[in-house]
Amino acid sequence: MEFLGKKWKFVAIVYFIVCYIFVMVIKHMSLSTLLLFYAGFILLTIVLFLGTSIGFIGILVQSAFKNDDKAYKYYRLAYKLHTNNISIITSYGLVLLKKDNINEAIEIFKKALSLKPQFLADKIIKCNIAICHWKLGNIDEAINMYEKVFKDFEKATDTDDEPKELEESLDEENELTDEYVIKTNSYVYAQDYTTLGYLYLLKKDYDKAIENSKKALMLNATHAPALDNLGQIYYELNDYGEAIKNLKSALEINPNMADSNYYMGLIFEKKNDIEEARKYYKKTASCNINALNTVTREDVERKLEKYS
Template identity: 30%
Template sequence: MKSNALMKFFLKFLLPVLIFVILFFFNSYAALAFAVLYIAYSLYDGRSAIFAIMGNVSYGKGDVQKSMEWFRKAYATGKAQPKTIISYAYLLLKYGKVNESEAILDKFLSKSPAFDDEMLAKSNLALVLWKKGNLDGAVDLLEEVFSKYKTTTIYGSLGYLLILKGDLEKALAFNLEAYDYNNSNSVIVDNLAQNYYLLGELDKSEEIYEKLMSQNPTYPEAYYNYGLTLEAKGKIDKALENMEKALNFQFTFLSTVSREDVENKIKELKSKKNNSGEQ
C-alpha cells in the first residue's frame, strides 16, 4: 500500500516538477507550456472533486436543485470519491428519488469498497429499504452494520426504526444505549423522548424534550413530537406553540412527519383549546 501511494505521489507531483525543471533548463517557453497543460489536465482530472465542492456550497446556500446537479456531474465523471457518491445517493433519497439512490448504492457496493465506505453506504441503503416499505429489511441491514460499526448516525437511524417496529421495550433498551453513547445528538435525544412518550412515561419524555429544546433543533419532528408529549400532559397552549414552530423547518422525503400532519394537529389543538375555553 505504501509503495503504491509513493508511486502515485511520484507520478502525480514529483515527475511533473522534474520535467518542468528539465524543460526550463533548455527552453523556458516549453516549460511554461508544459505547466499550463499540466494545470489544465489536473483541473480536468480533478473535476469531480471541484463539482462536489460546488455541490456542498450550493447545498449550504439552500439551493437543493443546483446542489443535486453539481453532485450529478461529479458522479457522471466516473472518478468521484466514495464519500461524494454516497452523499449524492443520500441527497437523491432525501428529496424522493428512491430508485436512483438505490441504484447508485447497489452499484457502489458491488465494487467491494473499503470497510468504512461500505458501512456508510449500507446504512444509507437501509433508509432506502425503509422508504420503500421494507421496514424489516431496513432494520436487519442496520443491525448488521451496527454489529461491526457504531456511529452516532447509525444509533439515530436504528433507534428510530426500532420504535417504528413497535417493540418499544427493545427500542428503549437500544435508545438508552444510544443516549449513553452520545447524549448531545438531537436525533438520539428525540428518539429516547419519543420512546418514553409511546410507553406512556410522560414525565420522562417531557424532561428529555426540554433538554432537546435547549439545543434548538432545526428539524420539524423534534417540535412535533414534543408537542405530542405536551398534549398528552394537558398542556395545550405549549403543545400548540411547538407544533407551530415545527412549520418553520424544512420537510423532506426523509422527514418522519409531513407538513400536513403538523397542520392537522394544529387544527386539532386549536379546536381543543376553544372547546375547553383555555386561554
C-alpha cells in the same frame, strides 16, 4: 476510465517530478514555463475526469452553503458523466434520500457499494441503504442490515490497541461490558444506534428501542436525536412525564428539531392544552423538514389547520 482513475495519482506524482527535473534541472527554463506545464496537466485531468471535477464542485457548494438543492445539480451531472468517485456518488444518494426520491437513492447507493469502497465508507453506504429500506416500509430489512453492520464492525473495535495486560484482565474477569464495547468501537456512531433504536420503535419493540437509544447516549450524552427517540418512545408508552423530560432535553441542545417540537405539541394536545400545543406546532412548521425526519410537512400543516 475506472482503472485509469485508480492509477492517476501515481501518474500525476511521476509527471510533476519528471517535469520539474526536465524543465528546471536539465533545460534550465523559467518557473513560469514549469507552471505552464503543470497547468496543462491539471487541465487534462479536469477533462479526463470531468464528472468527478463537477462532483467536487457540488461537495464544495454543499459544504459552503449547506444547501442540498444547490449541490444537487452538480451531483446529478457528475453521475450522468459517469464519475466513479465514491464520496460524490454517496453524497448524491443522500441528497436524493432527503428529497424522498427513495428508489433512485437506493440504486445510487448500490452503485457506490459496487465500487468496493474502503472500510468506513462501506459501512456508511450500507447504513444509508438500510434507511432507504425503512423509508420504503421494509422495516425488518432495515433492522437486519443495521444489525449485520454492527456485528461486522464489532470485529473492528480498537481492543487490539489496548495494553496486553488490560486485554488479559478483561478476558479473565469477563468484564467487557456493553459500555466498554460501544466506547471502544470507533466505527459505529451515536447516530447509528439512534436510527436502529427508532426502527425498533416502529416495530413497537420498546425495550430494544430504549436500549439502542441509550447506547447512542453512551457515545454522546448530548446527541439530541437519541433524546428525541426516548421522548417518542415514552410518548408511545403514554409516559408523558418522561417523554417531556427527554424532548425538552433534546430541544435545549437543538431548539430547531422538528420531531421533538412536533411531539411536544402532541403531548400538550393530549393534555388539552391547545394553546401550548399550537405554539409547538408553529415552531415545527418553521423547522427544516425532509424525508429523514420522523414527521412530515403534511402532518404539521394538518395540525395547524385544525387549531388555527
